Amino acid sequence: MRKVNYRKDKYGNDLSILGYGCMRFSRTGGKVDIDKAEQEILAAFRGGVNYYDTAYVYPGSEAALGEILERNHIRDQVAIATKLPHYLIKTADSMEKYFREQLRRLRTDYVDYYLMHMLTDVETWERLKSLGIVEWLEQKKKSGEIRQAGFSYHGNSDTFCRLVDEYSWDFCQIQYNYMDENTQAGRRGLQYAAAKGLPVIIMEPLRGGKLVNNLPGEAKTLFETYPVKRTPADWAFRWLWNQEEVTCVLSGMNSLEMVEENVKTASEAFVGELGTEEEEMLQKVVQAINAKMKVGCTGCGYCMPCPRNVDIPGTFASYNRRYSEGKFAALMEHFMCTALRRTSTAAANCVECGKCEQHCPQHIEIRKELKNARRQLEGPMYKIGRKIVSLFRLY
Structure with a gap:
């Protein structure tokens, strides 16, 4: 098997450009299929993959990863990334409690890359600071129990850039792919973090497989008829690795075939590989996927900030996704990006002041379309979810 290429982290360590996302381990009888996961992890390891991403709230994931690394004696040859469930933190002591449990699950005495999960x-972040998170992280880094500290993020680029500046982070993790170039943290967030010296880890490079399995016919035809023959996954990964600001791209690999294909791509991809023609073809793919979009929002952000804190581009991105990728995907993204925040960014906040429409280059009837988006995205289930979040909110 070929070996993947590498890029540097903040301190000059080699990170494989392909990372192993451990959230999607195969399961049998409600539990991680440990033997199958072991075969796949070892295949990735042999292919040079050295970054393994998990989290406290991924059921069985930390324990499975820890067991596999321990019984194959490769813990010290790979980097473990896991995440603090800060949304469960009530006191300063809680940080230590969850961290100790994670070390036990992972069968290790240190974590290479430790993230604030979905900051x-x-x-x-201010709430966590009031509980002593900065001092706790610094103490853990000094002792070597945490080698590097970062955060993962879903949301708009403005808030992401503000978070980048809030602490001397060692790295960060964002959702980014050729469909999210101008939504979520987006290219602006990617470049902002990289300019600050932060390695950027990419999650959802295939939007949960939708950029492979749910492509419309026109998009499939564009790939199939292009002179250079690559799979849709291959194109999506190469688009990311074409950008020097991208350090590592996570893939939730749960078959040996997937591991082998992704390792092969990661052994060949390099910055600047895609030229103007390839980029134009991928833009046509985006247009084909968005053919059913309801709102012609480009995510430029000229309508922001909203006086009522509505995430207008994010809401329209989820609204359009409702018709291109399905209801569940759209509802999940909208909920994560609006309802989980301390201050809601929901469409329901709109008071129809019209300020946004004065600045929209696309001349979108934003107030009207926000009402339509609200009807599709913020129904009874959304409201129930908001109530549940408020019950468990610790601040």
Whole structure:
């Protein structure tokens, strides 16, 4: 098997450009299929993959990864990335409690890359600071129990850039792919973090497989008829690795075939590989996927900031996704990006002041379309979810 290429982290360590996302281990009888996961992890390891990403709340994932690394004696040859469930933190002691449990699950005495899981806004970070998170992280880094500290993020680029500046982070993790170039943290967030010296880890490079399995016919035809023959997954990964600001791309690999294909791509891809023609073809793919979009929003952000804190581009991105990728995907993204924040960014906040429409280059009837988006995205289930979040909110 070929070996993947590498890029450097903040301190000059080699990170494989392909990372192993451990959230999607295959399961049997409600438990991780440990033997199958072991075969796949070892295949990735032999292919040079040295970054393995898990989290406290991924059922069985940390324990499975820890067992596999221990019984194959490769713990010290790979980097473990896992995440603090800060949304469960009530006191300063809680940080230590969850961290100790994670070390036991992972069968290790240190974590290479430790993230604040789904850090949603600056207010959340301020709450953690009030509980002593900065001092706790610094103490853990000094002792070597945490080698590097970062955060993962879903949301708009403005808030992401603010979070980047809130602490001397060692790295960060964002959702990014050729469909999210101008939504979520987006290219702006990617470049902002990289300019600050932060390695950027990419999650959802295939949007949960939808950029492979749910492509419309026109998009499939564009790939199939292009002179250079590559799979849709291959194109999506190469688009990311074409950008020097991308350090490592996570893939939730749960078959040996997937591991082998991704390792092969990661052994060949390099910055600047895609030229103007390839980029134009991928833009046509985006247009084909978005053919059913309801709102012609480009995610430029000229309508922001909203006086009522509505995430207008994010709401329209989820609304369009409702018709291109399905209801569940759209509802999940909208909920993560609006309802999990300390201050809601939901469409329901709109008071129809019209300020946004004065600045929209696309001349979108934003107030009207927000009402339509609200009807599709913020129904009874969304409201129930908001109530549940408020019950468990610790601040």
